[in-house]
Amino acid sequence: MKKFFFLTFIILTVICYTFFANAEHLPLQTTVDSSDVFTDVSEDAWFKSSVDGVLTFSLMDGISAEEFAPDIPTNRATLVNILWRLSGKPITSSDTVFTDLQEDWYVDAVKWAYENNIVNGTSKTHFSPNATLSRETLATILFRYLKYIEAPTSSFADLSVFPDAKSVSSWAQEALSWAYAEGIVNGGSGADGIVRLMPQNSTTRAQVAAMVMRFCEKYQDFFDSSDDPNEDKKFESIKSRWTTQFTRNYYAAKDSNYVLNLRYPSNWKIEKNESGNFTILREEKVIGELLFGKADDLDSWKIVDKQTYDDYYVYVEKYGTGITLRFRYRFIYDYKENNRKNTITITLDYTEANSTIAKRLLKESPIESIYTDAMLGALSELEDKNILIIGNSFIGTSGVGSTLKEMVSNKSKSLKVTAISRGYAKVETYTSDSNLMDRIESGEFDGVFVCGLYSNTQIEHIGIMKDACDESKTTLVIFPAHNESRDTIEKVKKEYPTLMILDWKNEIDTFINKGISKWAFCIDDQHLHSNYLAGYIGAHMIFRAIYNKTPGDISIGTIDRRTVNKYLGDYPDKGCVQLIDKKDFIYFGK
DSSP, X not given: OOOOHHHHHHHHHOOOGGGGGGOTTOOSOOOOOHHHHOTTOOTTOTTHXXXXXXXXXXXXOOSXXXXXXXXXXXXXXXXXXXXXXXXXXXXXXXXXXXXXXXXXXXXXXXXHHHHTTSOOOSSSSOOOTTSBOBHHHHHHHHHHHHHHTTOOOOOOOOGGGSTTGGGSOGGGHHXXXXXXXXXXXXXXXXXXOOEEOOTTSBOBHHHHHHHHHHXXXXXXXXXXXXXXXXXXXXXXXXXXXXXXXXXXXXEEOTTOSEEEEEEEETTEEEEEOTTSSEXXXXXXXXXXEEEESOOOOOTTEEEEEEEEETTEEEEEEEESSGGGOEEEEEEEEEEEETTEEEEEEEXXXXXXXXXXXXXXXXXXXXXXXXXXXXXXXXXXXXXXXXXXXEESHHHHHHTHHHHHHHHHHHXXXXXXXXXEEOSSOXXXXXXXXXXXXXXXXXXXXXXXXXXOOOSTTHHHHHHHHHHHHHHHTOEEEEOOOTTSOHHHHHHXXXXXXXXXXXXXXXXXXXXXXXXXXXXXXXXXXXXXXXXXXXXXXXXXXXXXHHHSSOOOXXXXXXXXXXXXXXXXXXXXXXXXXXXXXXXXXXXXXX
16 A cells, blocks of 8 residues: 555645535635636636636646636646645655756656656656647546556546547547546537547646546545545555654643643643633644543544553544545543543644654653552451561661551551561572471461562562462562562563552652652662661551551651651651642643
């Protein structure tokens, strides 16, 4: 399937002036009144609507500022230049075999047309750009162009009914039969009233304008009528705007804990409209909409393509055919809050986005939670039971076990906590301890929290630990400490997707990424061991996951309360980290 530059222009150029009254969906173009431009095009001229059309979309020019010259013969270069413009002026780097291309305005057009088998030369080295265009030559070039755009060519007329049928050149027989059958080329009557083909007669500029507009009108909707199963992929050829400068803003429904982190081109303007949604503009032209909820789905929109990125979707859709044919993107962002599904939608003119912009709008700009996930009640089956926390020296230096015991005691809970720290211990350190593994397999513990994922070799030992826990129906929780390998943690998630991961490391990293010094959580030693503030975070995570609440305002003996308040803000009560400042949000709604 060729790349169809034709589609870009067919959307804009398939017009006949008589259709303009019904073209309320036509984008951007203002009709040129040729009578206002040229002194030789009258209001009642039979060709005026056709000249209006070719001028409106820059397919033809006048021979001067005041003259269109409708009655002078057209040359070969002019028709080729029209089709080149109709195709979006494609660039070609090929050399030409023709030695008689003297004027810049048609050189690229001829090279493109020859390269795509739309035209031949009049000899091996001559194109003859200034030679008069005959009716049969015009039909032949249009017929070849039809094949270039891969439109259907099923209608053919019997030319033998015309008295001059035998004068049609052999190379033009099929093309002229097609052109006549489709009404693009009509016969002409002489003084005797007999209709003839007149294949070698020249074509005037007015006639060429009329035939080109008939061609566009005839094939305006071939995308929809084609049997080609790939027809809807032709939208891919539309050229999109390119940008390297981007702006970021946060859009959210009021009182929501979720935000659309939107990164978009800096030359877009997003303004709130009367509905409480947002209009997207570029250079004061409306190019799309950003709205809370789903876009209105018109029956005439047809989905051309759909791509899915997790919970985010992008559709490419087309609307109408021919003079009303348009394409748009629809980006859909779904998220759940309080067990309710919410949606934010962007609709955007297709030509306003390229792959880079689409990537920014999708992969780099998803719906984000304002807070980290509190994991409330995720381990409620362990309430007031017996848990084991095992790992490296970070378990000891952080005092996570001691802090958790204090939280439990202050809330009058009966959870039993055992914490074991063994220096530079890996998961393997504990799977190799037969006594401990026997205790786990016997069901002594209801839950085991394990850290020590320093390398990929420990993934196998997570499997061994999992088998032991499965044997005794013990809940196994991955509880990575701050110095562990993020790569290994992610591989464990992939290898054991059903395992709960209480990401202690990530919780601390989130605070650091928000600008709090790592020294608030680390001891200044060789391994940057976690301190009691980091241990408080880990204990807080386990408590809220088991009891479906935060410890709240409790008396803490292992850590100074002022330290907690200074660095963690409202974390003790909310149980999650605020990731984005709400003052930076732009809200939907009036």
